[in-house]
Amino acid sequence: MHLTWQRVCVLAALVAAALGSSTLSARPAQAAPQLPRFKVLVVHGPNLNLLGRREPQVSGTTTLDQINSRLADLARDINVDLITMQSNDEGAIVDVFQKHIDDVDAAIINGAGLSFHSVSIHDVLKAMPFPVIEVHISNLGTRDAIHQHSILTPAVRGTVTGLGWRSYTAALRAVVEIVREEKASKR
Numbered sequence: 001m002h003l004t005w006q007r008v009c010v011l012a013a014l015v016a017a018a019l020g021s022s023t024l025s026a027r028p029a030q031a032a033p034q035l036p037r038f039k040v041l042v043v044h045g046p047n048l049n050l051l052g053r054r055e056p057q058v059s060g061t062t063t064l065d066q067i068n069s070r071l072a073d074l075a076r077d078i079n080v081d082l083i084t085m086q087s088n089d090e091g092a093i094v095d096v097f098q099k100h101i102d103d104v105d106a107a108i109i110n111g112a113g114l115s116f117h118s119v120s121i122h123d124v125l126k127a128m129p130f131p132v133i134e135v136h137i138s139n140l141g142t143r144d145a146i147h148q149h150s151i152l153t154p155a156v157r158g159t160v161t162g163l164g165w166r167s168y169t170a171a172l173r174a175v176v177e178i179v180r181e182e183k184a185s186k187r
Contacts, residue, residue, distance in 0.1 A: 044086035045112035
């Protein structure tokens with residue numbers, strides 16, 4: 001088969017477009033520098049397995065599986081491994097933090113109802129050698145009196161609340177930036 005130079009150029013441009021390259025070059029493309037890979041623990045507290053069903057007027061209709069899927073997609077994009085768990089048991093939440101005290105770089109927690117009275121979760125969060133971000137889907141300041149004051153807040157680096165499911169993705173982005181900055185400053 002005889003191809004003219006014009007057809008070769010068109011074919012090359014189509015192949016380059018299909019591969020995501022906007023320019024043709026005889027030089028191999030430089031790979032973008034790979035960011036260090038980190039592990040982040042994501043802990044969902046009591047009743048969050050009912051997201052999308054329980055009080056959708058407060059927490060929305062997004063399910064926990066959908067939140068975890070969005071977190072996984074973002075984690076892939078920013079070169080992070082996630083360890084996720086949901087538990088209705090306070091002791092299991094304390095146990096998972098203790099289990100991962102030395103093998104994760106950061107954590108995100110939505111303590112849900114335990115946020116307002118769990119001294120044991122507060123204490124384990126204070127013991128963590130890595131940054132922890134507290135997340136709440138709803139804006140605690142607009143909730144009823146028993147849902148306005150989280151005792152976990154003084155034990156964490158920061159909080160993200162009131163953004164719906166986006167509270168989780170905002171927290172993941174923030175905690176990864178914090179870890180990257182802290183590790184870079186130690187070099």
